[in-house]
Amino acid sequence: MSADDAADEAADDTSIVTGDETYTASVVGGTGFTGGELLRILSGHPDFEVVQATSRSADNMTVGRSHPNLRGLDLRFSDPDDLESVDVLFSATPHGVSMGQVDEYFEAADAVVDLSADFRLPAAELYDEWYDGHTSPEYLERAEYALPEINRENLPGADLIAGGGCNATATMLGLKPLVDAGALGPDSGEVVVDVKVGSSEGGAGGGAASSHPERSGVVRPYAPTGHRHEAEIEAYLGLDVSFTVHAVEMVRGASATCHVFPDEPVSKADLWQAYRGAYADEPFMRIVSGGGGVYRYPEPKAVAGTNYGEVGFELDPGNRRIVVFSAIDNMMKGSAGQAVHAANVALGLPETAGLEFQGLHPVGSP
Ligand SMILES: NC(=O)c1ccc[n+]([C@@H]2O[C@H](COP(=O)([O-])OP(=O)(O)OC[C@H]3O[C@@H](n4cnc5c(N)ncnc54)[C@H](OP(=O)(O)O)[C@@H]3O)[C@@H](O)[C@H]2O)c1
Structure with a gap:
């Protein structure tokens, strides 16, 4: 490999910018349960600014309309076909959507964090065996499993992160x-x-x-x-x-x-x-x-x-x-929280950033 090729490869490997900056983020599937949790976490995260949340069914409605706990957040849902350019795109859509959209996701974002099962398994044969196959198997090798307690060493610099199943x-x-x-x-x-x-x-x-x-x-x-x-x-x-x-x-x-x-x-x-x-x-x-x-x-x-x-x-x-x-x-450690934790590791941010809050006690059936 020539020096130029090696440099190109290294640049490809670090396409996700890390450093002391605020990262723009979008949430595809923002009306959903885990999408709402992503919006809750990211809107309080010191290193992220949420610039887009998408929905096909609630286009142009406020985020608070779907997530009453987020009333007052100055953000309206927009069409997932018009993705804004961001540093990190979080996708919280049903199984099968992200594998069909992943090219478009990477046109809009430097890094993609997917909460579905679409990139969780490491090989196409496993999707044949356990799911209904895979339409973008070429991305599977690139994906890193999100759970830091299991896969921390492979997350820094990762640009496709696959959230685990709860x-x-x-x-x-x-x-x-x-x-x-x-x-x-x-x-x-x-x-x-x-x-x-x-x-x-x-x-x-x-x-x-x-x-x-x-x-x-x-x-x-x-x-x-x-x-x-x-x-x-x-x-x-x-x-x-x-x-x-x-x-x-x-x-x-x-x-x-x-x-x-x-x-x-x-x-x-x-x-x-x-x-x-x-x-x-x-x-x-x-x-x-x-x-x-x-x-x-x-x-x-x-x-x-x-x-x-x-x-x-x-x-x-x-x-x-x-x-x-x-x-x-x-929806947190089992999905949205895990996803943000993994993104923190990937970007070189403090691991606990945006996630340090405790729960409630006493509380009714959560
Ligand atoms: N819920 C959990 O505890 C949990 C835990 C771990 C992992 N996950 C995974 O996380 C993903 C999201 O789960 P969820 O429970 O948040 O689902 P959900 O509540 O049903 O939300 C799905 C979201 O995706 C949007 N959507 C659906 N089809 C779409 C499409 N074709 N293109 C763009 N947007 C689409 C929906 O909004 P519109 O229809 O308005 O566009 C909605 O905002 C799933 O893959 C799930 O398996 C969930």
Whole structure:
């Protein structure tokens, strides 16, 4: 390779400008639930200025019309066919939209952060297996998985960031310390994961299954086997899990309970060492494991509206089974918060910028 070619390649690699500046941002899919969370975070972020939020159905209406918590924000929805030129485009659209629009996104923006499943998996064959194929597979290699706790080292300078699935995020945050500690070797038993998730996971247009009368009071298995997030967990944690998801009544939150049968018996001290080793320096991770008070284990209510994740664990008598608990807000740590956290890392900003707020207590069903 000539020096010129190498320089061109290096320039391509750093097409996303990093430094001490304010970044312009747009949110495609601004009327949706995660789009609203992006607007909430970015409008308070010290390093971003939101210049566009798109909607086909609410064109020219104020953002506050869809998101009453954002009333007063001086921004109106505009047509996604007229994308403004920005530094970072966040896309919060249903699966399949971004893979069809990604060329247009990159014409408008230096970097794209996509919250859908469109760039999450690393290979086209996985989309054939788990989704309905992929129409822009040439972008898959370029995409970096957003979750910093899993993929921080590859995020700086990334210009296509793929947000994780909320159920996969809760599960991986819970299990990662055990994987890192080598507790899950070839002789381990099957890892069984049970996730309970709130109705906002289905989005603003969630349909009959998420409507209030149908959702009220349920603990409804909706993906007993074959959930698509299994593919992500295998791709990024290297772990094949038996995975079941329940739809429950809460609005926000994903709570994963993972049953782990390790190679060799482990002690409580081993577990503390593994979880502290993985998360002591993580700005958004809390270990909540059998302390006092009412909330002795991870609790979605305690992180609702925030980018925090909680993990905790218990051991069976005889140390045969580790029970791991993990709780996040599906729209924050499980989506919009994760996306902004990843963008902060990609741009070289302080990791916690725009995300440092705590949740509410006491609070009703979040
Ligand atoms: N909700 C969660 O907890 C969660 C968690 C992790 C990941 N995600 C992923 O994040 C994405 C957004 O989820 P959500 O829950 O925010 O969905 P949502 O509430 O249904 O919002 C979707 C948004 O996309 C817009 N949209 C739909 N089709 C479009 C198209 N063809 N072109 C441009 N805009 C379009 C919609 O507005 P208009 O129709 O007005 O244009 C709306 O603003 C999904 O891919 C979802 O899987 C969601």
